[in-house]
Amino acid sequence: MKWTKHYQTSRTPQNQPIPGSNQKANNAGGYAWEVSDWTQLDRFLILGSEGGTFYVGEQKLTIDNAEAVKRCIELDGIRTVNRIAEISESGRAPKNDPALFALAMCASFGNEQTRKAALEALPRVARIGTHLFHFMDFVQGFRGWGRGLRRAIGDWYNQKDVKALALLAVKYRQRDGWTHRDALRLAHPKAQSDAHQKLYRWITQDEFAPAQGLEIVDAFRQAQTAPLKEVVHLIEKYRLPREAIPTEFLTRPEVWEAMLPHMPLEAMVRNLANMTRIGLLTPMSESQRLVTQKLGNSEAILKARLHPIKVLAALKTYAAGHGMRGQGTSWTPVQQVVDALDAAFYTAFGSVTPTGKRMMLALDVSGSMEAGQIAGVPGLTPRVASAAMALVTAAVEAQHMITGFSAAGGGYGGQWGGGDPGMTPINISPRQRLDDVVRTVARIPMGGTDCSLPMRHALKEKIEVDAFVVYTDSETWYGKIHPAQALQQYRREMGIPAKLIVVGMVANRFSIADPKDAGMLDVVGFDTATPEVMGDFILQ
Template sequence: MANVDLFSNLFKRKRPALATDAVNAAGGAAYQRSDAQALAQYVATGCLSNTFYASAKDQLAELQRLALLAPAPFVARAAVYAREQGFMKDTPALLLAVLASRDGALFEAVFHRICDNGKMLRNFVQIVRSGATGRRSLGSRPKRAVQRWLKNRSDAQLLAASVGDSPSLADIVKMVHPLPDTPARRALYAWLLGRDHATDELPAAVREFEDFKAGRTRTPPDLPFQLLTARPLDKHQWRTIAERAPWQMTRMNLNTFLRHEVFDDPKLTRKIAQRLASPEQIQRARAFPYQLLMAYKQADPKLPRIVREALQDAMEAAIANVPAIDGKVYLLPDVSGSMHSPVTGRRKGATTQVRCIDVAALVAAAFLRRNRDAELLPFHDRVLRCELKAAEGVMKNAATLAGLPSGGTDCSVPLRTLNERRARGDLVIFISDNESWIDAKGRGRATGVMREWEAFRARNPRAKLVCIDVQPSATVQAPDRPDILNVGGFSDAVFELVAAFARGGLGPDHWVGVIDALAL
């Protein structure tokens, strides 16, 4: 539970028990989240891209507003949470840039935890230079932090970090003017900048890379393949790359391997399939179930069957820790029109194929897999019939749910259906974007969800409600309280959070409490 004394009056919000005080992005009545809860949700799921209801610009403005209202220590912890537990990229970099202007000491304390690779360093520098946080230059303290980052990386790590641009690693080196402390580092900086250097002083990894580029060697060096593809590669070289690829690279490049005849080698194909399905490698790669869903949806139908089945096996491994929940459980996945938008928003050249509805279907199917007497009530403006078999694979059940017809959004309708049936139950789980509008009655009255939930609890006084919001929003359909938990975003942790809440082990301000408890 959060230590609420840490937040100022501006960072808290009180309301009557049921009266609404906001309008959501779809125009429906809703409850405004406290600033602390809203910021916590952004760091769990904020994508800073165009979602169905909110533009990237709107989300950026709201996130900046919240980051300026929050106490600086909470912002620092939120940035660390977003990176280390949410595995996000844009949001932690933005919060770090805000800290650079607000609190230099806290900025330095968390810099190395946010900028843990070259991609994150480039994100941070790009955000600062964009002027989004009020400055366009790094300044002395951030410059020293970047210099330390460069100094503490090995030559091989810097070479790997040279993948990417806008800005490139060379651009960053030009900005901060790091002082090389060895001849090899001096030669490496000169090589990155395209300046004269002593070839024999270059680090061994760079010399191997240069030999490969020049065709003096045939075997690809053990480097990120994005560096190696600057020259044409034959199928044998691609097979070498695929054979030693880590799990995430394998997942993301299955179609590329197919195009370059990697899977024409049966022995290597079996090795790749075993890698994909390995529970140990899945855990080490910090794989999200939706990443596996994305890989499965993007997989070329021509991929070998053993590889496609390995993705399904990987999904089962990724959700192996989904807990069984005591009592009667109802699963309410939203299949309305807005749920067909990309879960991480629309971004030119980088829009995911995974939709909100796919995530909703995945969560519902995963819970159903472990809680086989759970009842499923998919809905839009009415409840739809959908018969799923818990014993079926999660991928198959998720695809069936995601294929249901869509309509408008009335989040109260599945609860109303349960009330009409005088249903008994212990836990109700919504998976939605929370943008209910058909039941809108205006501010000052309870939402349809709350009216129906109060009726449900009258029969089931110990029942609990979990609302999983798959996209960031400052409003909810049911306010946080001891019997109601709002969860922002989706990760492996969601399943255990829901189970802990059902057991009575969590307070409604869980996300705020988790962030506030992080050590800096």
């Protein structure tokens, strides 16, 4: 009898745990390591749980992540609050909702010190009216309106400069069924100035009295009944935002032309299709020049904390020439704008230092990566988003190759029938536009998930690699050897102390990286800090 056929630590089928390890069954029937609650907290804060995954529905994925957040609160509530605030405040996540949800949990389930810290952190995480209303909606699902919560809401208003607060009042008037009137009537804040008191009176009783700092409120009130020419004048003079403009004027090019010079960068990116459709944004126009100039300003992009996911979502939609949900509205994309969005995607990650190392960037393009959405963006699956994420590294690393592990011979592989999964060279480059890259990756045939393939392929072909970077959901199950074992074999036979970086593309609890191996690292996909963290790890 060959005893090692049934028990060995150097080569174990992925549908069995490595002997002596603490691997757990993943959602696909394979075995992987569970990440810590702190790592899962990061994944949730950055990737969210909207849309679920291939194996786990949205409801269960949200519950799993909420329970991980709760365990973090029980382990160290102050650390949890600080992590939520840090990721939210630094703009590392594409959406703020997971941070607000987690902060509401801290304000509800933590001990006295944690609840106090969570409410004190509210202005750092809830920076605009929409954030505040989301938080109020979340927290009401967990607790009642005690004195501490009322005081925190009141302080949120009182601590803001009245001019900034007036802008928030006209721009974010209602979200999630909440209004500023609701918030102020619940909180009953004692106004810190006469101007604050007049603003609160206008919000709660619709009685306006002029005061320094409230000019935008008066302009908003005038705009509701003014003719088009006067509305344009009010926009130019008081910088009225889109939300303050009567709906009937939002199809007029002159209105958007007046807003464009002072429009916040994120709002501009979000409204590129609107400005193109109504005829304002055209090739070689002054509006096109202004838009591309703003998108080319790296300092402004970083200062605005414009997240690359939002740029990528805008690029996918704008370049397509129609909305993601159908052909109801359409426009002709301006090529210079498409190119500027492409460049802005890389800029939004900040400065990435090249390592000079040999890197294999391996994309999991299996069937499970085609389900769900990154940060709730329609059409942005982990499968296509991983290609965009890989190009951030490829753009600065001279020695790299991009591959995908997929099905064999153009058919479906592994579980889906038609042959074993295999490696596919992916001919994509940062010199291509991202929308072209996304289409290229979408055409790669899907197979069963075998995350050992990059290391096995490099060993078979004698490719010298210093770092394998695998973009995956870690739902690996198909191979005859675990990814960690394949890396160890590669190291032994090639004589290269290669490292493995696992880029988690969904907010589940699994990783193919052995936590006991110092040469393996877990990072979160689309965290803006990830490329630099990867570089530091590779150079260690």
